Amino acid sequence: MLTAILTVTALALAFGLLLGYASARFHVEGDPIVAKIDELLPQTQCGQCGFAGCRPYAEAIASGESEINRCAPGGEATILSLADLLGRDPVPMDESLAAKVPSLAVIDEHLCIGCTLCLQACPVDAILGAAKQMHTVIASECTGCELCLPPCPVDCIRMEPIPQEIRTWRWPFPGIAGRDIGVSAAA
């Protein structure tokens, strides 16, 4: 009887210590699911979802505050991967959010007055300039979020669709037409 009690006590103590150690050793700061969701979002920081960036939206999804269908730049692919990650059913894209062609912001340098308002709006610091100096967009860093458009007092920023390039060209999904999708050559 006594041996049994002692054994169980010893076991409880040992496992208690083990668990205590593990919780200290493998302590995770913050909610890991938020990081995982954030990982799947396209990081345009555009705020079209109604949150102030991708991470706040990820937090909202994790807390169940928001649906997974509010990321317009991510489109259907993001909805599917989020559904996959969270074990939810995929839902169609929120109707208020129209899909957009991937674009880049371009500043008309003749019109720019150097007010720096767009610099402050850009979530990824992709606009280069200083007060009363002409501004320009670093094309390779622009996420096409359009957040720089409203603050511009002279409307000198426009969005230009990214042109189709050979480097980024993708094979289309095969049609049902047959073995080859190639167009017949012009004689």
Added chain:
Amino acid sequence: MSSTVSPFAPQPAQRRLWQFPGGLHLPDNKLQSTGRPISPAPLPPRLILPLQQHIGAPSELLVKPGEQVLKGQQIARAKGYVSAALHAPTSGRVSAIGPHPVPHPSGLSAPCIHIETDGAEEWAELPPPLPDFEQIEAATLRERIRWAGLVGLGGAAFPSAVKLNPGPDQPIHTLILNGAECEPYITCDDMLMRERADEVIAGARVLLHILGADRCLIGVEDNKPEAIAALRRALQGAGTLPIEVVVIPTLYPSGGEKQLIRVLTGREVPSNSIPAQIGVVCHNVGTAAAAADAVLHGRPLISRVVTLTGAAMAEPQNREVLIGTPADWLIAASGGYRPELARLVLGGPMMGISLHTDGIPLTKGANCLLATSAAESPHPGPALACIRCGACARCCPVSLLPQQLYWFARARDFDRIQDYDLFDCIECGCCAYVCPSQIPLVQYYRFAKTEIWAQEEEKRKADRARRRHEARVARLERLEQERKSRLRKRKEELSEGTAPSSGTAPGAHAKKAAIEAAMRRVAEKKSAEAVAPANTAELTEAQSRKIEAVKARRRGTAQGTEPAPEPAEDGEP
């Protein structure tokens, strides 16, 4: 390494060959274009040279529009390690630099150098020939090959100098020259081996020396007896060399790099790696001949042999064509099309790309222009459902499961499809060829591959954007903190200065005194100005009167406005 070599070396006459899984026996269709010798194509009036004709980074421009160029002059240099230089194929004037449709399945345009030829064929100054290359360091020769802009001429167009530099930790024991040319219709390598066997052998010696390999195997399919005989004759004439011509059975796709290595050495190149990892380097026979040209004669790569064939080509033949020759011009200058033209393909019928237009230039990797009639390339009809017959898996030369890949590509399940080794697929087209349901399998794999690349690119971009956004948020936070701490400091200073209980601080007194002194100075200055305006020395009487009147009015208004609020305040209650 020698232990792996020894089993083959003693009895080259009865060399053991291996087999790769799957493969197909296809109708050759090679006789059409081997009837006449390789003929140099006439000089086209205009050449169009895409800046990217190779795998890797596009070349960097060295010329401007309007500039005169000489034959063999470098007009674009390699930009980065995996890239290739570009040379003017003939003398002329750079008429423009701009986009032009290039040979690519998309039919899109890319930056090209346009040269108007002048017919003078005036050569630029070339580097010295290196006939005694065996006494020269490998690095120097590699640099020469890099200068020549040499890329794999078998079709993939990978920069040859990169392939010839496997690194010190990967010793190469075997050089393989690929003369298999397994794809139907194409005969440019066959004709090159028949007519220029000496150059191929010389190229093999150059490449052997650069790689420091022990032996060279030239793999040729047994449907090219003339080429085999020519190579053997050339070998006999060249003395004892560690080079051997190996006849391999005709089986598509034995000309695939990894398949040919398997057939000749029995070794398999591991998934996701290159042949150099198992001590083998494989080059096309055309590349070898061009390497000999670059080293022995100092000539850059400015032309190549192109097969013109197909039932809709009036005069099927092989031609030596300057790089950048427009395809439509070449075909017109070589007999033109027959009226039954249905499709124009760049490359062979199995792996070639259908061209949207024949107005494209022929690049370094262009080996064949195939003009097919409707009877030759019948429309397969709509794809039917997969019946899971497994024919595709039986013929796959890489032992993949084409059916599984097809399902996953269709479902856009790009994680699972990679578990099934999509990227080991060489797109040989065997599976689609045998499919009884005419499913365009290779199109699905190509679709999946480019989608996966696009996803990876998007992921990279997203990660970068995230890092930049986080850095920005951190910076804004830091600035806010700094601002707050500054404010706090100032507040503390202020409260120290005005608090009556702690008014004994010596700093506060000094400050107060300084402020008072400054205020006194301002007051003095003001009163001085009021007493003696600077420009009243020479005034007329009328002006003086006017000034007096204004002063009087001012005094009046000052007295009038100051007491004015008082009656209003009084009247309110």
